[in-house]
Amino acid sequence: GEDVEQSLFLSVREGDSSVINCTYTDSSSTYLYWYKQEPGAGLQLLTYIFSNMDMKQDQRLTVLLNKKDKHLSLRIADTQTGDSAIYFCAEDNYGQNFVFGPGTRLSVLP
Amino acid sequence: KAGVTQTPRYLIKTRGQQVTLSCSPISGHRSVSWYQQTPGQGLQFLFEYFSETQRNKGNFPGRFSGRQFSNSRSEMNVSTLELGDSALYLCASTLAGGSGELFFGEGSRLTVL
Numbered sequence: 001g002e003d004v005e006q007s008l009f010l011s012v013r014e015g016d017s018s019v020i021n022c023t024y025t026d027s028s029s030t031y032l033y034w035y036k037q038e039p040g041a042g043l044q045l046l047t048y049i050f051s052n053m054d055m056k057q058d059q060r061l062t063v064l065l066n067k068k069d070k071h072l073s074l075r076i077a078d079t080q081t082g083d084s085a086i087y088f089c090a091e092d093n094y095g096q097n098f099v100f101g102p103g104t105r106l107s108v109l110p
Numbered sequence: 111k112a113g114v115t116q117t118p119r120y121l122i123k124t125r126g127q128q129v130t131l132s133c134s135p136i137s138g139h140r141s142v143s144w145y146q147q148t149p150g151q152g153l154q155f156l157f158e159y160f161s162e163t164q165r166n167k168g169n170f171p172g173r174f175s176g177r178q179f180s181n182s183r184s185e186m187n188v189s190t191l192e193l194g195d196s197a198l199y200l201c202a203s204t205l206a207g208g209s210g211e212l213f214f215g216e217g218s219r220l221t222v223l
Binding site: 031033035040041042043044045048088097098099100101102103 | 114143145152153155158166168200202210211212213214215216217
């Protein structure tokens with residue numbers, strides 16, 4: 001079945017760049033998404049990329065998509081303590097439901 | 111525009127009981143999806159409703175059920191609760207389902223003792 005994988009933890013220093021990686025299996029996904037979850041809260045859409053794009057930039061966020069390798073990454077420039085959260089990669093499963101990765105817990109150290 | 115509202119936010123039940131969780135989607139959204147989030151399994155899809163019909167269903171036992179009303183509000187029910195049902199239950203809405211942004215509520219945290 002469809003599967004989305006991510007590394008579980010990432011620690012960076014404040015001001016550095018963070019790169020969160022994701023691999024997925026469903027090559028027919030229309031969009032690929034990055035969601036953010038802060039403690040005690042639901043998920044919030046950060047950004048998404050259409051499957052026929054290679055890159056999307058949105059302020060401090062850069063999404064890179066390698067369709068051949070089914071690899072997605074999220075780069076956060078100038079990481080701040082407020083960026084500490086769990087980041088989920090997700091794909092839409094033939095447009096039926098979303099399949100989420102296990103989440104990467106980003107810790108930003110002062 | 112009000113966001114997705116889930117009630118109750120927290121609840122404690124004992125094994126064998128049943129529970130009903132409620133979700134009010136964003137006004138105008140007709141698709142409501144439910145997800146279970148646990149530390150061990152992550153986010154798992156339960157089911158999706160659109161126009162009062164269950165359109166998709168995940169791999170959960172029949173103890174998990176849901177419904178959607180004509181105003182798009184949705185409820186999910188878990189009967190004969192087990193300890194393993196302890197989780198954060200998240201509801202998400204979208205205009206019509208399929209691809210597109212899911213708007214999540216803050217979740218209902220269920221603890222089964």
